[in-house]
Amino acid sequence: MSPRIVFHGENAACFSQDFAGQVAGIGDIAILPDVLSTEAERRIYAEAEFIVGVKFDASLPMPRNLSLFHVPGAGYDAVDLSLLPDSAVVCNCFGHDPAIAEYVFAAMLSRHVPLEAADRKLRNGEWAYWSGALHRVHGELSGKTVGLVGFGHIGKAIARRAKAFDMRVTVANRSRVEPSDLVDQSFTLEDLAQFWPTADFIVVSVPLTPSTRGIVDTAAFSVMKADAVVFNVGRGPTIDEQALFDALREKRIGGAVIDTWYAYPSADASTKHPSSLPFHQLDNIVMTPHMSGWTSGTIRRRQKTIAENVSRRLEGSPCMNVVREEIRQG
Structure with missing residues (x-):
């Protein structure tokens, strides 16, 4: 099955436009709302290999095949790193x-x-x-x-x-x-x-x-x-x-x-x-309403970082801006 990337929430969805054109072989792209209210949405999230999102906690389905969790910004305080599967590299991005x-x-x-x-x-x-x-x-x-x-x-x-x-x-x-x-x-x-x-x-x-x-x-x-x-x-x-x-x-x-x-x-x-x-x-x-870093240039630069890290995971290369490495067993 082709890799699937999920953009979870309104913030993450901002980085999804034309994303497939930046990553060869990314396969299906899904955009999910902040609140996963249907079984179909929760299933898509749970099956994702790549997730772009601002939060992860116990209320969300466990994505057991996850390869990369990418925060579309610098702060990752809403991501419980201890709950993410060991298989996932966690990255953030700047550009703001x-x-x-x-x-x-x-x-x-x-x-x-x-x-x-x-x-x-x-x-x-x-x-x-x-x-x-x-x-x-x-x-x-x-x-x-x-x-x-x-x-x-x-x-x-x-x-x-x-x-x-x-x-x-x-x-x-x-x-x-x-x-x-x-x-x-x-x-x-x-x-x-x-x-x-x-x-x-x-x-x-x-x-x-x-x-x-x-x-x-x-x-x-x-x-x-x-x-x-x-x-x-x-x-x-x-x-x-x-x-x-x-x-x-x-x-x-x-x-x-x-x-x-x-x-x-x-x-x-x-x-x-x-x-x-x-x-x-x-x-x-x-x-001002937390707007200083939210520009078209920030979105463009952050999208480029996310796309680069997805490509690197597909190729088996080290990622940029790593918050937590993949936890290897044994």
Whole structure:
């Protein structure tokens, strides 16, 4: 029987378009909903040799012939690796770093280059930012410092772009990063008290682990620059929810741009707001719905990685971005 690949859920289905043309001999492709509500859907899932999906737990059928489980993103915290069959290699993929870096710079530039405000005012006859007077001046990124909490794919992409804007780059990372053409100053996560005051913009992109939960807390906000702007493009709880709200409400920092949150839509949610706290009532935060990495380019790059790993499994070659190797018996 030809190999069968299953794209499980709405997220995974985004990577299925024209997939067969990228992998020779892939055979049947099935697209299944997030909730497998029929016996036919559960049977297709159980017979799959390749699964692309964002989660695996005990509620799903056991795919006993599984060769590859591929997460269509970086995070795999919803995949119970211990439950997957030993025969399966588990991989993830990235490709979101160019998109997230552009998101960060779009937000930073919008704070210093007020194009929309200038356009709106000039349409009303107000020459608000006209050159020639100090009270009409606006800012620029050159000479500012971006502080990166985490220096993985996203951090490096932001650093490269920061240098193109003649910005300084400071980094706080689990292991110290040596100064280079990209990094002006480096700290470990044990030295955060010294890191926070260095930056005009602080971008948090670390994964959520017990050691990074709440890594940006009340103490952090207390030593940041008064006009610092904090970004979260990693995981919501890496920034303490109450501490962030209080710092913004009390104007202890300049603002925040938050893309990753504390609550997400679900069938039983009583509200669609992304927090139990009223961030939406504050005027010094930009709120976006976990969109920074979701671009056509991200989908294209991730689909290419998934297709390459499926081809490698068919050929018996090592995969890329391996989260868990196949467990060989004996």
